[in-house]
Amino acid sequence: MNVAQLVSVLVILLLVATGIALASQWLRIPYVSGLVLAGLAIAELLPDEIGLDDALILNVFLPILIFEAAINTDISRLRTTIKPVAILAGPGVMLSSGITAIVLKWGLGLHWTPALLLGVILAITDTVSVIAVFKEIPVPSKLTTIVEGESLFNDGVALVLFTLILKFHASGSITVVEGLQEFIVVIVGGTLVGLALGYLSIGLIVRSDEPLRNILLTGAVALGAFQIGHSLEVSGVVAIVVAGLIIGTVGLSSNISASTRLTLLSFWECASFGVNSLIFLLIGLEINLTTLWNTLPAVMLAIVAYQLGRLLCVYPLLALINRFDRPIPLRWQHVLFLGNIKGSLSMALALSIPSSIEAREEVIAIVFGAVLLSLVGQGISLPWLVKQLNLSKVSFPEQQIEDWQAQLITAKAAQDELDSLLKTGILPKSIFEEMRAAYQVRVAAAEKALREFYNRRNNDLKSEKQQQTKLESIRRRLLLAEKNALNEARRKGILSDMIVQVRLKTIDEQLLNLDDH
Template sequence: MEQFLSTETLIIELLLVASLVAIAVRRLRIPYTVALVLVGLLLTSQSSVSFELTPDLILALFVPPLVFEAAFHLDLKELQRNLTLILFLAIFGVIMTTLIVGGLLSVTTTLSLTSALVFGSLIAATDPVAVVALFRLLGVPRRLSVLVEGESLLNDGTALVLFNLMLAIALTGQFNFVQSVGDFLRVSVGGIAVGLLMGWVTSRLISRIDDYLIEITLTTVLAYGSYLLAENFHFSGVLAVVAAGLIAGSLGPRGMSPSTRIVLFNFWEYVTFLVNSLVFLLIGLEVDIFALIGNWQTILMAIIIVLAARAVVVYSINWITALFSNPIPLRWQHIQTWGGLRGALSLALALSLPMTFGEDRYLLKTMAFGVALFTLLIQGTTMSTLVRKLGIITIDPAQVEYEERHARLAALRSAERHIENRFMEGLISKPVWEQIQPKLKEQTDLLADSLQELLQVEPSLEKGELDVSRREILSAQQSAYLNLRRDGVISEDVYNLLSVEIDAEMEQGGGPFWFVPPSSLPERLQEGLTGKAEVEEIKIDVGSKAADIQVKDIRWPDHFVIARLRRGTQVIIPRGDTYLRAEDLLTVVGEKEAIDQARVTIAGKAEPAAEDNTSTDIFE
């Protein structure tokens, strides 16, 4: 019991550390995984934290969800378009890396040829988690991201199979080329077949179920089940998970509702964050700094040889495949070369070396940690600079200008609202307000005009702004429906109906129905609201008590929500501190009685008489 509590406490501590690191890297601007390794190194040198990073823990617990999530989200069409290059890199690239690294290490170090080949096979798999995350952040071309991620997915399985073959040769001293090729094909094809079958069966089940909890559970079973089943038949579990993830990611979402799809994607995003956090933090904790220092010459030689092998593989295979497929730019090849980071799988294989391997076992493990640490800390942190130096990302000057003007306008309007609120609350005198307000308005109008001119010159910017606005409006509507369900205004069935409508509109880029009268809403949505809840529009007339009052200061009836506010050509999602103005048009959702009560309240005329402290007015 005490051991269980000790492990449980350690896991909670690691998760807390990972969360703090995730918060810190937002300011430090370094890859999250790199920061985790650095913190792990710091912890292992400053504390007595002890945790055994075993190969079973990495391969059976950590690898399946990471591989499945990456395969599930991989663009299958883009993968198919670049399959030739990816397969060459994942198969022939791994074999070439093993031979180059093994051959050169056997000449330049004290390692035997068989031991050097074992190291070459375990270090051949790339693990560009930090690079892929950076790609998404920087917005590199989609094809380049798929090339790097696709190669990593497929070469994991290839390297694992090749490692087992090289290990068997090193332990037995026997090599049969025909048998080795046969074993390689059997393990690889068998794993892929298991993954394809399980992925297809699971996708069929998901298409017949409309319950996100069950569907999430099925994908979890698929991720781990495909790995375990393939390993049970002595096939490649990693390749099984890759195949299962690709099929589930391609066929599974078709049978899911939009809401389920969003929940499922968020779930796997969280799982990946959790597993990556633990893996890279544990890598830092597992590193023996004194062992690295003691073998620095061998590790340095291994780093140089691994980098050289990666360069030979990338440039030669790209040159060959360019003869019969769509070539990629040389700049991209530089990124592929420098982006060949090593990580969890290489360390798992190094840790799995049996005691019977001999005295080289400890050295290979130390070399693997040294190479992985270099690729993470040096290559991982310099990738962003390299991407920018090579011009992989082209910054649109119009977009930069738009963002600058938009930010200035937003800041001015925020300042204008703040000062106006202070004036309305009596904290700024009228003479001061009359001096400040015209200047602020003049600056705001000038910026708004300049922004409008830019949008007219660059229609693509206007489209992007419209898309963002539509998503925000839909999110606000979704929140309003959730409040109505929580208050009991609409039933669970009606809420689900409305949520599906919103989710579908989000996926389709938004529809036009926010900008039309409620009577023009989709028929299904109108039917869903027929009953306890209705949608109506209420106008705030000149002289109304509601004019120049904050939304939060009005005692609105229960079971009533303001979905949006239209002010001239502006569409505003009101918050508690939003001031209502004369001529505003409110789109409201609620019970008929509640809407009527709100209409009476808003229609009330402001009286010039002094306030009555004993009043029970709704604006108190």
């Protein structure tokens, strides 16, 4: 296919994606499910060369999606849910993969290698559909953080396991100890690569503070982290996650202007949306309905197998978490189980299986069928199921509180930007004082309204508990701000290391006490 044909096909796909975005909003169905169905409908109208390419997804699309998720992840929020996230993305993936592999080995008569590969591929969760539902139906923010956090680390663990299984097949034998050592080395190596790239890029981002240059830089980091990890035989996905978390938390802090931060995050949001749209359209194009019909019994068994694996992963492991951490409500666990939707990475891994693997074509057909039925069946039914669980009732007083908080946050942010403009000489002091005074009126009004509400909070026990959670979140952020100020003072030589260490220890104890309540 020449360049002109490729551009024509790309224009068609973009127009179809735009039309599906409008239609899905009107029909009240998930956008990604609509894209897959549209891909099925237009498959005959496009050249046969158009379809999923595992190298393109793994080397370009996947780094973009993971990096966008990482830079938008608040580490302080992730830290409060790290235990359930870690146990679901670590032992959970292994347990789910093992259960799925055992069921498919005995149910379909597969050898261990293709069965284990199927187990890992079908243990991957794609949260695009789930997060899209959360944007329409109010759910607790902590549940959203768990879903996003699990997805962030789930891909890395699954890719490492996939690589280890292929190495085992190529070498013919590998002990459990050797496999565990390889797993640890790959994860730790990817973490070190991500740390190095993340911290090296922070200085350039802050020094440049220019949107277009920083877009190019972060693009190079996202794509380069995966390639460097692959060349060093460590996890490129883990490298992307770590680099993205560092850039999002430190690089996009108050050290750069609000306009640069907003432009950068908007670019990555658009890139992620565009990539997702193309991927899910291509999934529909790739599915052969005749092949799906012929393998339907095996596909249905695979769906039962991975759902069983997810069932035995979510409920028992989170019940274990409840013994030494804040309990995860049962209704939240239902969402984590029901939101077990498959996506593009599963199909990319299936296509990347070497031809030397026995039953490769059967594995690919099963994965493609399972992904299609998952996206269409679970994707369309999930909004209704989440709504029935009634996870979050937002009362009018709570909406009013958040409105006041939004007013306070935006006015304070604008005042900070005005301070920055005055210091750089862009804004005359007379105009600065006039504009800052206008924002101060908004700040004072919001603070007064919030103060009056908190003074009345003892009248309602339920309101007390809800606001206590909000206050704990505020206290945590204040303590983290204190830690940041101490570290900055030590770096500049204002405070001695001994004094800083004592203060940091006290603050860490206060943070731990907050997490324990």
